Amino acid sequence: MMKKIDISILGLGNLGTAFFEGLRKNNNVNLHLYEENEGTRKSLLKLYDTKILPNIEFIDSGILILCIKPQNIRDFFESSSNKIGENVLICSPVAGLEIETINQYVENKIIRIMPNLLIRENNGLIPFVKNYDGDYLNFINVALSFLGNTEEFDEELFALITAISGSGPAWFYELSNQLVNSATKLGMNENDATNLIKGLIKALPNLINEDDTFDELVNKVKSPKGTTEAGLNSLIVDNFDNIIFNAIHQATNRSIEISTELKNE
Template sequence: MKIAILGAGNMGLSFSKSFLKYELIKPENLHLITRNVSKLPKIAEEFPKSEISTFDQVTELDADIIIIAVKPQDFLHVAENFRFTLKKHQMVLSIMAGIKIEKIQNLLNHPMVVRAMPNSPTLLGMGITGYTAAAGISFSQLMNIERLLNSTGRSVYLEDEGLLDGVTALSGSGPAYFYYIIDAMIKAGVEMGIQENLSRLFVKQTMLGAYHLINNSDKNLEELISDVASKGGTTEAALSTFNENNLKDILKSGILNAEKRAKELNG
């Protein structure tokens, strides 16, 4: 199997590293393509056995799967300036937020499109990706795509493409929400007189422990919260402040706005 990646940025390169790590492809069967000439030396250093090009150098693309990993805002320009023609057997896997399958098919004049929405923990092989496919793609072809996606973490197939905008808002953007909350917690620790490095340690380990408790407990989230929040105690004081300021509603509103923006990106 040969893979080409259009857009050798963070996500495109993290996918590449996962494919190579799990030996899903050979290094010489990987073709990395970037618009940024200044990035070529660094990419060549990280992927010494792979083919590396700029967009304007590619007049023919020898690949079974072409992964489109450019920013959604750049896709129209990229699609209009391809110097190669897609062949009938080639599969396109888009990991762009918001751009629907039909638009990709129309701009590339190519029917074989799978659309996926990964998130940044794919950098560590701990991501989660929602994906869906155009009509006409066989089960075996879809399984090949799933094998690739699973090398970056976990994947979930969705029949309804419309749900991918929600996946984008929930898990695609989701890591940033946790970083935002963690940042607020660390700053609260500093304000209480705890050194920043210690505050960061306490918060990070608390987050890690809470994650494992969720994963290993039969209790629901309300029960887990109740276990920590004694009547009249410190946790209840914090939760009361969150509720008085409608923190849950604010978070939900932000996530729904992220979904709205994902829909807008399709144009």
């Protein structure tokens, strides 16, 4: 039988909880949970029969996943880097945090990833980059691949990946928000509109074939002089392409800015 791998999750906010939910179904993994915030600990303990410590004690093996915000990174390493054994693999999903910056604090092996919340459903997309050869501790094979599709990218692309994929769910949620708002303004009650849009989002994956481009998918919905075409033409007039480009550009720039802030601190 395979030896279980020890995974410590530091910070049980949105992403840490998603890791916990996704990984707790994995029999090859032992989870160790850490969350500083007492309120968060209490609400999680109402939901799960598990153990959560406020801070890490010495970790001498396995993987440590950093699920804390960029602004907490410096404090964490300054107070706790001596609690991370040299054989521990550090996994960082922290936006903007470069491998080189982590290496200023510790010399461990590091894997930088940029997942999104779909890892909760084991349906995530997990771009990664690492500073070591092979699959140390089988982390990619046993744990990351269990949470979704993994793919290696150059670290230079991480700011853009963070914008389109890490923040990705938010773009679709905000579009949905605006669809609901429009329907409400045009006379539908908010509940009905929300339910219709949620139903639509849930059904969408069934309509997407691997080979289709998004242009082709749009074309399948649109017919000449029809309702969809009327709406799409309005999007063109209102420069929808620019609106989206600017949002992704801003998000990418913010990620680059965070990298610089973390380096300079």
